[in-house]
Amino acid sequence: MEDANPHKANTPTRIVIADDFELMRIGLCTVLKAEPDLCVVGVASDGQEAVALCARLRPDVAILDERMPILNGIEAAQRIKQMGTRVIVLSPQGDRLDQTRMARYGLDGWLLKNITRAALVEAVRQVRQGQTLISAPDEASRLKQIYDPASPALETLTPRELDVLRLLAQGKTNAEIASDLALSRGTVKAYVEQIIAKLHVSGRTHAAVRAVEMGLLRMADE
Secondary structure, eight states: OOOSSTTGGGSOEEEEEEOSSHHHHHHHHHHHHTSTTEEEEEEESSHHHHHHHHHHHOOSEEEEESSOSSSOHHHHHHHHHTTTOEEEEEEOOOSOOOHHHHHHHTOSEEEETTOOHHHHHHHHHHHHTTOOEEOOGGGHHHHHHHHOTTOOOGGGSOHHHHHHHHHHHTTOOHHHHHHHHTOOHHHHHHHHHHHHHHHTOSSHHHHHHHHHHTTOSOOTTO
C-alpha cells in the first residue's frame, strides 16, 4: 500500500514492537529509539496486543516475535498487514523461509533474532522503503561484517566478566549476581563497570542487549 501522504517518507518511521520476552522488548526499544529517523510508538507482549496497538496507532512498521502467546507472530502479521503496516518477523529458528512462503504470509521481513543492532536498524529503513528482506544462518556473519564491523569481540571480556554479563542480562541486580558467583557487591560493581567500558555501551541495559546480540543467552522461547 502506498503512503497516502507524499511527505510521510520524510517523517520518522513509526514502529510497534511485540515480544513476550521483556529483555528483547527493552533491547529493541533501546536500539531503535537511538536513531533520529525511527520512533517507537507502541510496545506489546503478545500478538493480540500487537494487533490492537497497530489498529489504533497505524505504525509504518511492526516488529513481531515469531513465537508469542494468544496470537503468534505469523498470525498477528497477517492481520496487521491488512491495515497497511509493513511487518518484520524476528525468528529464533535457523531454517530459511523461502520466497514462496514469504509471499503467502505477506511479510516484508523475516530476520533471525541474532541480527546485529546496525543490521536491524538498516532492515527497518529498507522495509519502510518497500523492500523485502530475509536472513538465514549462513548470512549472519556476512551481515555482521557489512553492517556492524566494529562490534566488540567476545575475546575482549574475561571468563568472569562473561559470567557477570550473562546474569546481568537475566535482569539480576548486583547483589543477586554477587550471591550467585560468591563475590562481593563491590567486586561485581567493578566487573559491571569494566564490561560497560569494554563494550562501549551506555549502561546496564545496553550491555544486556549486547549480550543477546553476541549470543550469550538463549532466547527464552527456544
